[in-house]
C-alpha cells in the first residue's frame with residue numbers, strides 16, 4: 001500500500017519510491033522517464049537513487065541538480081551533473097538554469113548527457129530551443145528580440161483566453177509570464193503591462209515592447 005506522497009517528497013522514502021516505480025513500469029508500455037532533484041536535502045543522494053532507477057526499469061533520467069529543500073535557491077550544480085553522468089547507467093537529460101545557448105551546448109558536451117530540458121529559460125525565450133539546435137551563440141538584436149516577444153506573447157493571447165476562465169484570468173496569467181522574462185531592457189514596459197487593467201490595454205502596450 002502506497003502512502004500517497006508525491007513529487008520531491010518521494011525522495012524521503014526511496015523504498016516506497018522503488019515500489020511506485022515498479023508499479024508504473026509494469027503499466028507503462030512506452031519509454032519511461034523519471035525527472036528528479038539531486039536529493040531531498042543531500043545533493044549526493046542521487047548516487048543512491050541511480051541503481052534504484054536502473055533496477056526498476058526506468059529508461060531515461062532527467063536531473064535537476066538542486067535538492068528538494070533548496071527549492072530554487074542558489075544555482076543548479078552542473079558539476080554534480082557531470083559526476084552523475086559518469087555514474088549513471090541511464091541516458092541523462094539535464095535540467096536547471098539553462099538560460100543561454102552557451103550553457104546548453106557546454107552541458108551537451110558531457111559524456112552521457114543526451115539532451116536538455118528547459119523550463120524558465122524557455123518561458124523567457126521560447127526561441128532558445130531553435131538557437132540551441134542551430135548552435136547560434138550570438139545574441140539576437142534588440143529589434144529582433146522585440147519582434148519575437150510581440151509575436152510570442154501576442155500568439156499566446158487567444159490560447160490563454162480559450163484555456164483560462166475569462167479575460168481577467170487570462171490577463172493574470174499573462175502578467176505572471178512577464179515575471180519569468182528577466183529582460184533588463186524591457187522592465188519599464190513590462191511594469192506598465194503588469195499594471196494593465198484590461199486585456200485590451202495589455203495588448204496595446206505589447207506593441208511598445
Ligand SMILES: Cc1cc2nc3c(=O)[nH]c(=O)nc-3n(C[C@H](O)[C@H](O)[C@H](O)COP(=O)(O)O)c2cc1C
Nearest residue numbers: 035064076095096097098099117118119120121122
Ligand atoms: C511555471 C513552472 C511550472 C513547473 N511545473 C512543473 C511540473 O509540473 N512538474 C515538474 O516536474 N516540474 C515542474 N517545474 C519545474 C521545472 O520543470 C524545472 O525542473 C525547474 O524549473 C528547473 O529548470 P529551469 O531552471 O529550466 O526552470 C515547473 C517550473 C515552472 C517555472
